[in-house]
Amino acid sequence: MSYIQLNMPRKRKTSADCDLIREYQRNWLRDKLKNDPEYKERHYANRQKRAETNRKLLKELKENSPCSACGEYHPTCCMDHHHLDPSVKEKQVSKMIEANSWTKIEQEIEKCILVCSNCHRKIHAGLLTLVYPSG
Numbered sequence: 001m002s003y004i005q006l007n008m009p010r011k012r013k014t015s016a017d018c019d020l021i022r023e024y025q026r027n028w029l030r031d032k033l034k035n036d037p038e039y040k041e042r043h044y045a046n047r048q049k050r051a052e053t054n055r056k057l058l059k060e061l062k063e064n065s066p067c068s069a070c071g072e073y074h075p076t077c078c079m080d081h082h083h084l085d086p087s088v089k090e091k092q093v094s095k096m097i098e099a100n101s102w103t104k105i106e107q108e109i110e111k112c113i114l115v116c117s118n119c120h121r122k123i124h125a126g127l128l129t130l131v132y133p134s135g
């Protein structure tokens with residue numbers, strides 16, 4: 001058995017590289033969607049399927065959790081994810097349904113608490129203050 005040793009220098013990725021890669025991927029996808037009708041159809045069908053699965057998982061999660069502030073259970077349409085630290089917020093969870101994997105959505109959910117829309121508004125209006133247990 002023989003091995004091929006690759007001696008490529010390990011370059012640390014910078015965020016500029018990431019931007020370049022993202023830009024490249026965006027352009028590649030744009031081209032593909034424009035020029036390959038079969039790919040386009042598959043792409044949107046997959047996106048649709050993923051959205052359905054994500055929607056279902058998110059609904060289950062909301063159904064089985066009470067509001068972290070008032071402790072009550074509410075219909076899923078009245079439950080929001082509130083980011084505890086807005087500086088690490090990437091996206092609004094409910095808007096990630098179509099274009100993101102469930103893993104990515106879960107990562108975003110981990111930065112949040114689940115609250116009902118009433119409590120959510122009160123938090124943002126400064127009428128409710130979140131107190132974290134110490135220790």
Ligand SMILES: [Zn+2]
Nearest residue numbers: 067070116119
């Ligand atoms: Zn509440």
